[in-house]
Amino acid sequence: MFKRLTRNDKYALYGYVFILPFFVIMSIFIIFPILETFYLSFTDWQGATTPPVWVGLKNYKRLFEDISKGGIFLQSIKNTWILWICNVIPQFVGALALAVLLTDKSNKIRGKEFFRAIYYLPNLITMASIAALFSFLLGYPNGAVNDLLLALKILKEPFYFLQNVWATRLSVSTILTWMWFGYTMIIFMAGIKAIPEELFEAARVDGANKWQTFRFVTLPQLRSIMTYQVVTSIIGGLSMYDIPQVLTNGTGAPQNKVTTMVMHIYRQGFTNYNLGYASAVAIGLFVHIFIVVLIALKFINRKEA
Amino acid sequence: MSTVAVKKYKSSSNRIGIGDILLYIFLIGLAVICFLPFYFMIINSTHNNQAIAQGLNLLPGKYAWANYLKMKERVNIWRGFLNSLFVSGVGTALLAYFGTLTAYGFSKYKFVGNKALFWVILCSMMIPPQLGVIGFYDVVQKLNLLNNLWALIIPMIASAQFVYFVKLYLDSTLPDSIVESARIDGATEFGIFNKMVLPIASPSIATMGMFNFINSWNQLLIPQIVLRKEHLHTVPILVANAKGVYRTDFSAAYMAIAISVVPILIAFAIFSKYIIGGVTAGSVKG
Numbered sequence: 001m002f003k004r005l006t007r008n009d010k011y012a013l014y015g016y017v018f019i020l021p022f023f024v025i026m027s028i029f030i031i032f033p034i035l036e037t038f039y040l041s042f043t044d045w046q047g048a049t050t051p052p053v054w055v056g057l058k059n060y061k062r063l064f065e066d067i068s069k070g071g072i073f074l075q076s077i078k079n080t081w082i083l084w085i086c087n088v089i090p091q092f093v094g095a096l097a098l099a100v101l102l103t104d105k106s107n108k109i110r111g112k113e114f115f116r117a118i119y120y121l122p123n124l125i126t127m128a129s130i131a132a133l134f135s136f137l138l139g140y141p142n143g144a145v146n147d148l149l150l151a152l153k154i155l156k157e158p159f160y161f162l163q164n165v166w167a168t169r170l171s172v173s174t175i176l177t178w179m180w181f182g183y184t185m186i187i188f189m190a191g192i193k194a195i196p197e198e199l200f201e202a203a204r205v206d207g208a209n210k211w212q213t214f215r216f217v218t219l220p221q222l223r224s225i226m227t228y229q230v231v232t233s234i235i236g237g238l239s240m241y242d243i244p245q246v247l248t249n250g251t252g253a254p255q256n257k258v259t260t261m262v263m264h265i266y267r268q269g270f271t272n273y274n275l276g277y278a279s280a281v282a283i284g285l286f287v288h289i290f291i292v293v294l295i296a297l298k299f300i301n302r303k304e305a
Numbered sequence: 306m307s308t309v310a311v312k313k314y315k316s317s318s319n320r321i322g323i324g325d326i327l328l329y330i331f332l333i334g335l336a337v338i339c340f341l342p343f344y345f346m347i348i349n350s351t352h353n354n355q356a357i358a359q360g361l362n363l364l365p366g367k368y369a370w371a372n373y374l375k376m377k378e379r380v381n382i383w384r385g386f387l388n389s390l391f392v393s394g395v396g397t398a399l400l401a402y403f404g405t406l407t408a409y410g411f412s413k414y415k416f417v418g419n420k421a422l423f424w425v426i427l428c429s430m431m432i433p434p435q436l437g438v439i440g441f442y443d444v445v446q447k448l449n450l451l452n453n454l455w456a457l458i459i460p461m462i463a464s465a466q467f468v469y470f471v472k473l474y475l476d477s478t479l480p481d482s483i484v485e486s487a488r489i490d491g492a493t494e495f496g497i498f499n500k501m502v503l504p505i506a507s508p509s510i511a512t513m514g515m516f517n518f519i520n521s522w523n524q525l526l527i528p529q530i531v532l533r534k535e536h537l538h539t540v541p542i543l544v545a546n547a548k549g550v551y552r553t554d555f556s557a558a559y560m561a562i563a564i565s566v567v568p569i570l571i572a573f574a575i576f577s578k579y580i581i582g583g584v585t586a587g588s589v590k591g
Binding site: 182 | 562
């Protein structure tokens with residue numbers, strides 16, 4: 001290894017020069033902000049004009065008080081988890097089933113490319129636009145969803161979706177499932193296509209039925225892709241913001257039951273200008289995500305062994 | 306494929322069973338669900354408030370232009386488009402150059418710390434940008450970039466995904482020997498990068514550039530924090546405010562949302578094959 005290093009030594013300097021701009025910008029705009037957030041979590045800071053004042057653990061005390069008394073931070077953790085789980089389970093199950101169907105060579109589905117494209121479409125559209133659109137489609141008494149359900153005789157009278165806690169939560173989750181199942185499906189399809197054909201053949205020769213082939217060939221082979229998807233979905237899901245924020249017009253209504261952790265950070269920081277406390281909430285969220293990802297990885301790896 | 310497999314494959318190929326028909330109905334139904342909200346959006350943007358309040362509209366109306374004029378009175382959406390286009394366009398162009406430069410540095414130069422620094426890039430891919438928002442706000446303020454579109458453009462260069470993907474691409478398509486023979490021919494290091502590496506890497510730059518452009522275009526939280534003045538607002542901020550701005554003027558609101566969505570629908574209709582190919586390429590390598 002060292003020989004290789006010295007061989008190109010006179011050019012090594014250029015390597016540093018080429019990666020320098022990237023690392024300068026990454027340090028300023030990604031790494032430093034996280035450290036700065038950590039520092040600010042020990043201060044009181046009202047924003048622009050006044051400098052931050054060191055207050056030690058005050059914000060963290062408030063954070064733990066909030067958790068023990070069942071305040072909005074605790075509520076936002078619960079909400080985020082509910083919204084994420086109600087979205088991720090149907091999303092993954094649906095995506096996996098569709099991926100298997102669309103890669104199965106024994107059925108004669110035409111236009112697979114078309115289906116793949118249209119299922120992916122919602123994922124490309126600006127989340128803010130989608131949430132704004134659904135805030136009107138779910139409107140009361142004359143949103144298109146109500147109109148449609150009335151016309152199909154599923155409802156007898158209009159239903160005020162966005163004033164009911166679970167209707168709003170399930171709306172957020174359903175929108176997220178709708179936005180992401182196509183993406184997840186494409187990833188799973190790519191994973192299935194990468195499985196060596198011999199494995200399926202062996203299963204066929206052994207007389208395995210479709211379910212057995214899925215259970216003992218497809219699923220184990222998808223494990224690493226699955227792990228990656230679960231981890232990125234946890235990270236993205238726990239930092240959920242756009243859809244619930246815009247759908248509820250920033251209120252987390254009804255009764256803050258749809259307020260997510262990042263919405264709470266935004267509201268504390270940039271509506272109430274408690275930037276110190278908002279930083280403590282952000283660090284809380286950071287620790288939360290870190291622990292959950294570690295547990296998820298451990299759980300998945302143990303199952304593998 | 307073994308002969309057994311081929312036989313089985315052929316025997317089921319000639320008839321379309323009832324299972325296949327049910328499957329078709331299911332797949333088409335799902336496709337309808339994926340597009341239906343956008344259909345209602347487009348249809349409602351062409352009706353007046355009265356028609357929207359009266360019930361479900363399935364066919365286009367005649368009020369598109371009137372709605373557009375009403376919408377324009379309250380929100381300068383084209384200004385928003387210009388802002389968004391400037392941020393995402395310039396940011397992606399800068400990323401294409403500096404990101405590829407970084408990827409090339411990692412791919413072809415054996416300097417001390419190469420692996421460790423690349424590992425830092427991999428780790429940073431796992432950090433959601435929402436976590437550092439307060440610190441980001443503080444940094445932007447210290448740099449005097451609040452209410453400045455450059456506060457959104459410059460950070461786009463630090464895209465770990467871009468560097469990771471383009472580096473893998475260069476590893477597999479650009480042999481060391483080509484770089485070395487260019488050196489022997491007397492080319493400078495920057496000359497090699499500009500004249501040879503950039504063109505060779507261009508397929509991967511296009512793929513990742515496209516996703517970074519889309520991602521930047523769709524951002525809401527960070528622009529909300531940095532841009533506190535209306536004339537600087539990007540499209541997502543303008544649309545996110547639609548409910549507050551239009552209240553019960555549904556037709557104008559639908560028009561504003563439709564204008565923010567339809568260009569993406571058109572772009573997708575043209576480039577869908579390419580976009581989906583990019584999603585798959587990224588996932589197989591990642």
